[in-house]
Amino acid sequence: MKLTLQFKKPSITLVLMLIIGIWNSYSQSQFKYQNTSLSNEERVADLISQMTLKEKVSQMRYDAPAITRLGIPTYNWWNECLHGVARAGEATVFPQAIGMGATWNPDLMFKVGSAISDEARAKHHSFANSSRRGIYQGLTFWSPNINIFRDPRWGRGQETYGEDPFLTSKMAVNFIKALQGDDPKYLKVIATAKHFAVHSGPEKSRHEDNYHTSNRDLRQTYLPAFEAAVNDAKVHSVMCAYNRYNDEACCGSNLLLTDILRNEWKFDGYVVSDCWAINDFWEPNKHELVDTPEEAAALAVDRGTDLNCGSVFDPNLTEAVLKDIIKEDKIDLALSRLFMARFKLGMFDGDENVKWAKIPYSVVCSPEHYQLSEKAAREAMVLLKNENNMLPLNKNIKSIAVIGPNADFEQVLLGNYHGTPHNKITPLKAITKKLPNATVYYSQGSEIAEGWPLLTAIPSANLKNGEFSGLNGEYYQNQNFEGKPSFSRNDVQVDFSWLLKKPIEEMKSDDFSVRWTGELIPEETGKYRIGLKARTGGKVYFNDSLRVDFTNEHEPKTGYFDAELKKGKAYTVKIEYTNHHTDSQVHLLWAKTDKNLLEPAIEVAKKAEVIVLCLGLSPEIEGEEMPVVLEGFDKGDRSEITLPKSQIKLMKEIQALGKPTILVLMNGSALAINWAGENIPAILEAWYPGEFGGNAIADVLFGDYNPAGRLPVTFYKSVDDLPDFKSYDMENRTYKFFKGKPLFPFGHGLSYTNFTYRNFAVPSGVKPGEQIPVSVEVTNAGALNGDEVVQLYVSLDESNEKTPIRSLVGFKRIQLKAGETKIVKFNISSEKYAYIKENGEAEIRKGMITVSIGGKQPSFSGIADASSTQVITKKIKITN
Template sequence: MSISCSTKKEEEKEYKYKDPKLSTSERVNDLISHMTLSEKVSQMRYDAPAIERLGVPAYNWWNECLHGVARAGKATVFPQAIGMGATWDAPLLFDVGTVISDEARAKHHRFIKEDRRGIYQGLTFWTPNINIFRDPRWGRGQETYGEDPYLTSRMGVNFIKGLQGDDPNYLKVVATAKHFAVHSGPEKSRHEDNYHTSDRDLKETYLPAFEAAIKEANVQSVMCAYNRYRDEACCGSNLLLNDILRKEWGFDGYVVSDCWAINDFWEPNKHELVETPAEASALAVNRGTDLNCGDVFDPNLNDAVLQGLVDEDKVDRALARLMEARFKLGMFDPEEMVSWSKISYDVVCSEKHYQLSEKTARESMVLLKNENNTLPLKKDIKSIAVIGPNANATQVLLGNYHGTPLNNITPLKAIQDKLPNAQINYASGSHIAKGWPLLHPIPSSVLKNGDTNGLKGEYFDNKEWKGTPKVTRNDSIVNFIWVSKKPFENATSDNFSVRWTGKIVPEESGNYRVGLRASSAGKLYVNDSLRVDFKDDHEPKMKYLDMNMVAGESYDIKIDYYNYHTDPQAQLVWAKLDQDLLAPAIAAAKKSEVVVLCLGLSPDIEGEEMPVVLEGFDKGDRSEISLPKSQINLMKEIHALGKPTVLVLMNGSALAINWADENIPAILEAWYPGEFGGKAIADVLFGDYNPAGRLPVTFYKSVEDLPDFKSYDMTNRTYKYFTGEPLYPFGHGLSYTNFTYANVEIPETIKANEDINVTVQVTNAGEMMGDEVVQLYISHNDEEYKGAAHSLIGFQRINLKAGETKKVSFTVSPKQYAWITTDGQEQIISGDILLHIGGKQPSSLGKIKTSTTQILTKTVKIKS
């Protein structure tokens, strides 16, 4: 094919934007000046195509790294964000962010060398989620650092700094603070809801973490939320995106929409702010959204310009912000100029990274209760029962938005490793919830490919099952996570399909749930009838069907699976719904000296906008905050045996475990603890690690204690405003040792706008080395102030040997002791304030379960 002279000239032309010696703004402006309108618009969608005539490669902006690089092959998987919040260790979050961005850079440069530029292969990451976990029913609360704005801001700032790096010339990666703003459920109505708050709640609760991310961490990207706030869609909000983000805070990065959020502007039964996609595109860009996760901008934004709905200079402004990020990442410079390109791929899943993941998991463990020093357990026990639906479930290690780990150390596996000479008696005991069994790979013994056990697998090098298969083989089971090994020789791993065919011949009659879990998309046919069908929406998922099967009868099965992501996986799973799980659990407990109950929730039923509707669960959110009834029944049956019992919780949100609190002597909160989570749990249970995590959320006693889920008014929400008695208060966590506080130094009087210096001596008065989380709170002692009862304004996690004393210091800024007026203004008034320092909240109403942690209070008088 011949190339025209004009095209050759374009290719040969040396554009100014390619010159690294020029300033970023000069290079950006030069590049944009050569683009047509349609080319500009094409670069404002998340999957931006190449502009070959200008030498601009394709780039996909969508990437995730909430607690490890996600959906891009093997990666070190850290505890879910809520678990990292429970560490109360801000410097640790910097280290975690550094490790994640090391792996991100190494992966990206390998992808580029292989000319792979698809989704989850770039350097722009849509994390962290710094929304406030204001209500335990929110399914995505697991992605946050908890309910407190100060704790969230400290963790978020450190994580962002670790991600973006400290090179003065190049960003390591781009972090994205999301979801801006006033966003925390419900999931099922997020595309239509319109929230209102007081000015005080906006400034006191919903904005501080975002302000810190921008002013302190210089976060380069912000993602706007699905919902409306004060009648404006968040992705088209003049208040949020212009008045606050740009003008008040001086944000100079880019804004990306949440995925397909701009469609909500016009689609029926959603926001319905405008009538057409062109109007929606114009509204978003005019108000400050620069990048569309979705497909509405292209070509509708082009049409909007031609119709006069938005000026082309607004398009140029948005595009300049986007291209500036790509230049800052070094994408238009030789790799040898970019320091981050030198990170070797062997850092991915390295021993150093594993050690940090394990350390983070250990630090996230929160000992809620330890009556009569039930814990730690003795290692010389002869038998132990490990019981519960979460005892050996790998998915509960991971939470949502996770990568693919090479380790999946469950509590069962870790306890087996810890006690090699003991008899370990395992039973699941119950489903995770009524109607939601734990699904396991369908075994080879019931899969038939002719006379052979298994299924016939045909592997194609395209997404459409076209042509002759590259490989045809018998797969004994369908349980594939292709990480270090490709599905077949010379496979790209990003673009292939598989067809499995054969029969299921069950050995027992009964009602079965059969599910397909896939990374991209798949179809499941039973007896030639399509029973499960899901199209790709850029994240792994599982769908299922329930069917009665008769022992010995055969059921034809066909699976059509395709993948184009870099994290391919396909699993054919099942469970017998009418199976008796309780009897084996009781038998296991009866023949054991001690019982470890592993209960909680699962990211399969709490998370982002799910189709799941079960008793107590509502499309990703929860309608009840207690443990599922199936688990409560299991717990009561085991307790009735009179065996020493420890409860381990694995979950992403607070649980009302009232019965357990009254009856089970020891309770450990483990969250979704990452790939080494089971090891961290076992280390705590058997005394190889002294727990020191603290609750980043309040554990309430009942959903009846909570306001309406859709109300964003902070009245009676979180530890700051809740007037009832919590089950376990924010900041709570026990230790195997105890700490004392002495010699508090706080000035009695200061002038307005002076810093307040606070010091205290902390001593480990016990016999075991451990960490203490020193917490500093403020209360306003003025009757006119009707805000929080007290607010966290400082914390430090310190390690102390037995008998050791350390001095801990804080500096309280005027901004921290100012109070927020009803119209949202910061104000410092003369009068008394109270500072509380210790290992817990002041005046905690919740039972502290034998905690001896102190809290000391001092009055400071502010003079005008």
């Protein structure tokens, strides 16, 4: 008998469900590390156990490649968000960090950090969803810079929150917390506290310098902000510095990375090197600690550097293990820290599991973020001087002259390490909008510095491509101009910011190149500077001669050359631009350098009722390790702290006209504006104020906002008041130790209203180790609403040359309506009134301490004394 079995034909839906179920089961169980029910420690250990040595080493460089067989996608660790998501397309640009420091408002700092991390998450997922995982597209951000701005000559001081460790700590902790988020399982993004440690210039010798300090200065000045970042903010990444400290390279320092960071502070995140810092270990005329790249890589990892911004680790670590210079378990330890970070960011889990992945792209450049940027810019404004209440100005004036190299220069809004803003509201634009019924005159007046003209895009009228105005552009879908161009077209100008949308449609990467050719024809005979500003790399051939050539830039760079040109003569020009970044930018620029800028400024000033002088510095001449060599400037730093001579001459000529004149400063570091302090009646410090900076300036000038910013740095009178730049001894540095008379002290800032203090309550004595409760009543005694920054300082009466004159131990920015009174309270912890011994240990000593509270430091006179606020001091006895 034959047995026949009959089966029912399954439905297509059922088959598909079975296939999907089998595939999901397979994909989820393919690797143990993909099981989300396991702990991150188990997942990391499983993943690393399956890697070869070569694969492990490949993941310790910032541009880590994919390991396809293990399901690991490519990842680039390099991203920046100092004051907004940087170099990743259009983003909200907030005031530069030094301006944020001037707000003295940690709550605002938290809101700014939250907005930045929202934009960061939205951008990352947008990139990842289109398979873009390159530089500036990840979730690991190398911000904030919490070094102490100990010397105004340092070009990168603009990236910090100022000269005080306590102020820096409070601002940094809130920024880091906002970046990393509050989710117990997943980090929002990873913040990086940099540059660890004892690092603040000079820029030109940072790759070779060896700094020494006392343990007292190390503990009292250079470490507190980092300790707060680790212990209070739980920062997940730390970047080590270029220089040596006490004979050890910071990225190979047992003291810094092992003894202090890991053992003392219990830091459990990862350490990343500053970019190409490991090369300095062996390259000639640098640190020269070892002889070979293999030894350098091994030294860095052995001492605690886990990730290399650079290319030293790969393949040199592999060789170092094979040569038994370092054990493989050291590689495993570093790698476990790096993959722990990626797991905590949710990079190996589905987006549906990570709440931060649900942030919509609409947050980027949203109205709310724009409002926050403008608010931050307003709060950063510091009114330095206001003689006879010249400010605020009357909006009914009929004419005003806005003069100066920073009056309508968009770059000066941004500082360094910035994103690409949609708005670029300069003082000229904002004042013009503010006064629709007035005549607004403008003149540049001077160069930013002698020999540094302001370059602008070369107009179409001066470019020729056959019968067309402009240049012929050939666009290639690769970086090397290979093959035939995807298309050719006439571009009326070379002045492009492509941001997220590339010039070649349907591109799957950020790699492309463009070649422009044609002629340049000037309308005037004279001396010119011709420049190319580009994101990653560019060349300019002029009359068939290569005149500009730079490659692999991460911050937009301007290469330039000088030439004498004749009116109507045609000069051949060829530009080659290569791109591999998200934020694609290229600009062909020029300026006529023998043009008289002063006379037109004087002429427009004569026509106006009021003059606003917009002077200061520029991120083009102060910043990170620049090739700039000008009088008063030195490779990104400054050798003088005065305004450049060209601007001083302009200021004196304008002031001599006898018209009401206001000076607006836009800069990233303190300026010795002594002559202005004596002769210009009103001075406003605006910093690099972000994309809405012009609005903030105009609002303060015309009384729509009452300024309340405070200086986060000391304004000295001369470079002669400063110690040697390379000395990291704190003697005679910052408000804590400077024994001279500053032009404007740390904490200085005026208001359009007046604040009074009374009922300052403190105990007459406390026992060592006890907290000191403090309270005071603050009243807005003027007619305008305004903010006051209440500042609390402690001085140890038993002092010597190493004891601070006073130390900031508390501050709070409060809002007070006209006539309103608020009670402000603080608790001074014992560590804030401890004496720091030479070995760095804290000791509570019996004796008297002085406590002062008010809207400023005590003991100043003249313009250095803020007349719109008060200060009260009392003595407290520390007893048994």
